[in-house]
Amino acid sequence: MLSIESFVAISLIKTVIALFVLLTAVAYTVWLERKVVGHMQNRWGPTRVGPFGLLQPLADGVKFMFKEDLIPPHVYKPLYMAAPMLAVVFALTSIAVIPVGNSISIGGIQTSLQIADVNIGLLIILGVTSLGVYGVALAGWSSNSKYSLLGGLRASAQMVSYEIALGLSLVGVLILSGSLSLREIVDAQSGTYWGVLPRWNIFPQFIAFFIYLMAAYAETNRIPFDLPEAETELVAGYHTEYSAMKFAMFFMAEYANMITVACVASLLFLGGWHGPRFGPPLLQAILPVFWFALRIFGFLFVYIWIRGTLPRFRYDQLMAFGWKFLLPLAIANLVVTALVVAIQS
């Protein structure tokens, strides 16, 4: 058992590292998106700052920090100020329970690659992401402008609706692994089916995976479900009235949410950090983290790919899709999974 001081120290170090990695990942996801979408549209994307435009996120960050921070006179100030902070705080919080690999030992101290190993990890992620609605809704309301209000209303209705399908799609996985702890869910996916197919939840639960993917796109307000910020009709939706760092916070929140969703999908459906391990001990320690990062990269790429491919839904189509298609499908999948598990046991 660790003493309380070393526990706090280790947790602090882990938090700092996780936040640093996450924020860097957010910045480079933006770069990746611009680059990939650019190539899909026969453009080059950012090229000027650094090789392949790799320093573009840094330049953007500097620009956001030094821009004038306009506060329109008609806003409701306390909530207008608080909304972007809420959005970014809730978006960054869920990283705390996400494990990125097995435990490692450094200098004789055994520690898991996770800030807090809690046995209700998945519930905490669901709770924190469901609180993320407040940032968007309050931004829309407090801006006191019709576009923002419409964007905020759409966002909150959409996120509450798709949260149900999202939650139900995860229940099937929970039935299979019998735990809410993310680490145990990943551990339950080690091994193979019939010696060839990895024992990932995506194979028995491919319908749930599909539902999760759709609902996650809606939860993070991404194309084809980016109605809250549909620029052709709502200027920029809930963040119309925001500028400089406050706008950047919404931006960061969106990409951090994408990364969280990708993490949860990899952990629950794709076997987390499982993958071939070989080579010297150091490589063996790093490889799981690498496999995990690779999965997340894959998810982010699919996100961007879909953004470059699909047009936006109409709002009534979006609601009908969520309530009349995804939700019944999720319930059916849940019932079938429960029946199969009950018969097998």
Add this chain to the structure above:
Amino acid sequence: MHLILFLAFGAVCVAGAVNLLVQKHPINSALSLVVVMGSLAAEYLLLGAEFVAAVQVIVYAGAVMVLFVFVIMLLNAGEEEETKGSRVAMIFGIPGMLVGSLLIAWVLIEHSGNKSLAAGALPGPPKTIGWLLFHDYLLPFEVTSVLVLIAIMGAVVLAAAPASAGGRKD
């Protein structure tokens, strides 16, 4: 440590509840209620009820209160209008309330035994709660699900635009 945490979150709770009463605009009241619910979730965690705490955040703070905020935004609810209460209620009500609550607090402290709870006194892991729900409390669980179904239908019927109002154009 446990006492300090209890007092800190309890103070946040009470401050949020009082703020709910004081604020004139419903959205401020709604947000202070969210704060109350969040710190209550922390109190549950202190008692070891981890599943209840998570459900508190997901259901109350994440769904019910979002619904409230949504309705406030939708109806564009403004500042509350004051209406005159009765003078007698003001004169006798506030001292009476103070005396009453002090009395209750005294009774609770004096007569509820000397039991004190350690941090995480009764762990409520999801597995045990689920087992209880689906074995000992299966009938109430099913009845609740019927209640929720009725509530869904009631909400849809009530909130749907009346046909004459031109809510549906097709």
Add this chain to the structure above:
Amino acid sequence: MVPVSYYLILSGILFACGVTGFLIKRNIITIFMSIELMLNGVNLSFVAFAAEWKALSGQVFVFFVMVVAAAEAAVGLAIIIAVYRTRETLNVDQVNLLKL
């Protein structure tokens, strides 16, 4: 170590705030929020008692209270929307058609 009575007093304060809000507030949405506050106060005492008597039933009961509260909020907000549509006000003093 925290005595059970502290939890009960906190829950009592929350409940009292809820009752007060229910009585003095005039906005129908805030009145609904006061009801939620009362339910939350009661939930806290349920969890505290569950811990005192080492019976998980208390926590299960909180679960039921939450479900009922969610159902109640859905129906209640639907009623609020219906009232607003016909009366165009959220002030309960002006929803008085049945009054002589």
